[in-house]
Amino acid sequence: MGTPIINNRAELRTVLENSLKIQEEEIEDEFQTDKKPKSFIIESNIQQEVIFNKETPVRSFVSNTEDSTLKILKLSQENENAVYYLDLSDRRFWILHTLGSSNIAGKLISKLVTFNPSFLDYPWFSSKSLEEIGKLGKETGFSLKFDNKFLKHTDNSYEEKLQKISMRFWGGQSNKVINNLRKDENITQGVSLSALGLKYNTDTGFIKSNISSIGKFVAMKGDSVDSYFNLISKVKNNYKEFLTILEDNYRMGYEKKENGFKLSGGYTIIEFKKEIEDLISFSEVLTSCSYPFRLWGVYDIIEKNYVKINGIDLHTNNKVNIELTPNWMRIFLPKESCGNVISRLFSNLQNYFDSQITLRGNDDEKII
């Protein structure tokens, strides 16, 4: 089934609702269904008119509907293409729905989002945020993914260190399973959620959806498209609130006044449970300009066990300065920088370094 052309939100609702009714053997291989609705939340720092007129790694074509905040977006690259319903009712967080192939739709969005500077990014749900999302309904399963990108073959006792974890679990009581995994000190640093399954009910019915840590939703089963919309909207709004806290409180501003400069805002601190053994090699990986960190940076040791990184968040071409020690890092963002870089950094350090890290503000306020 393709993604039919629609003219307004009522038709969007009908099309997605009809697709939910298609009898499809429920496959538990998350994100593989090609018949049910799939949706992506995208964090945007750019107007759609600008990005889709820019040269990007994917060809794009946008057409209007009767609703100015609902567009039809076609993305293609080589032999692959996908059609999305692009919901722009929230200018900062776009939602793209599709009924096309899950793999292709995800791949094309990834090409669009991850080229630098695209001014687009994923919402990066930390492991804890995914657990919080799980509380919105009944958890039906989860995925763990951990891949220690900072571990080198040349490291001391390389073989004894946790390198990779990949795991999928379906069934009830997932919370108990996660907590039990965390009790094992050999693997606890790798217990980082990458997706979860959730059954979510509203008065109109239910939806069973998988949700990934980069904001991809796949409806697996259900009888209510309104529940599906409601779930996406709730998750999006919670993330928006989180980002607003980061941007309002933890960016530094130097406001020029008549008689001097006024300093405002603050900074964030990521604390590690596992010590960084080699700060320079850690900085090298972190600032190597590649996905998922998307950070450019130059670094130097400024004191013993203290490294300064002058970085650029490649997704928006804005500055991010990091002060790194074996036990924590301070993150300084100028007022104009996008707060999503903190979220991206945190979530990926969980997936690629240590799942037990915490994020707090300089005011000691625990954020994650």
Added chain:
Amino acid sequence: MRKLSNSTRLMNVFIGLSLPNPHYEPVLYNQGYQLESIEPHFVNTNGDLINPDLQYKSHEDKNLVFIECKLGAIEHEQALKYKNLTKTDIIQSNISSLDMSNSQFEIIYCCDETSKDKLTKGDDLHSYGFSILCCNDNNISIERNRIKGNKLKTILSNQINIPDKIPTSFYPFGPDDKKSHIAMSIFQSLLRLSGEGKEEIGVDDILRDSHPLYDTIHTTGKNKLKEIVGKILDDLDQNDFKDVIKRMRTTKRFRINPRSYKKFRDLCLNKIEQYKMEAPQKSIFEY
């Protein structure tokens, strides 16, 4: 081992003490002293420019504090301006939100271990009457105690401990910093500005982008920074970066095309290492 100049460190230490943080006790913040202005500037009734480094206020202490970070000898002319400063000057300049009709003000000089003797001798000689604080590697001690604010007196009666690894990003660099340290901020700005699509970039654009308080730095400091950055850019233009950065003959400005992010990053890191090997540069006080 420390890479920051003492003047840059001093600015970061004092700004850091006025903001909450979980790694060490921000005594000024905890005792209600707020950083009201960085590099405040105003004229007194004689028309002289008064331009300390930092300005703190405390509503509870009813006290306005001007901090002058000084790493050389006291400049007599500047010190006289501070000495002759009156409450009327401050009220008329409208520089503080503190109700100055029932508040006091004071000037505090801050120095490091190497300049402590020069400052205290200068004060002994001319009886300026300011308090003098000395910030060394691990603590801040009071060398001349004429503190007026009651809470401030309590704060400073004990040594203030300064931990390792103070935040260094409030005030990124100054004219006294090593080229290798300044270059980090310059490279960062080169990439940022080139990403903005600016065709040509001048030394001032780069400095302004790389230092949020560049405009407040005194002329001598600015000139020294311009000289350092000019040298860095010329060096890049002539060596490994010649595909990346080009000096335009007519405008004397620079065109930048980093090509590949990773390649540009690696070039920058190599250059920083090269600069670290070079002989130390002179302090601004040696000029």
